[in-house]
Amino acid sequence: MAKPSVFKIEATITERGQTTVPAHIRKMLAVKKTGRVVFRGMPDGRVEIDRKDENEVYTDPVISKFLGFLEQDLKARGKDAIRPVPQSFLDDYHELSNLDIDLNAP
Secondary structure, eight states: OOOOOOOOOOOOOOTTSOOOOOHHHHHHHTOOTTOOEEEEEOTTSOEEEEEOOTTOOOOOHHHHHHHHHHHHHHHHHGGGGOOOOOHHHHHHHHHHHTOOOOTTOO
């Protein structure tokens, strides 16, 4: 059985940090032009590129920790933890949302 060949394809990174995935690589990954890929930075400094599994769900560790905190807080405090926002707060919010602010003013 023949050993798979290793090859190198050069690509340019634009001023905006973008690059085009070469057609040969897209074909190897079975990714169409509008498809998605995933880059993985490896401990040895290499970067792997794979086709994105559309069934894979990304979980942000910070958001997960925050949602876990909210869940525990709601369990501890019960239904009393959720209350409607007071009308006075909504009135202040609407009043402030219509202000013109000069971000260049000292």
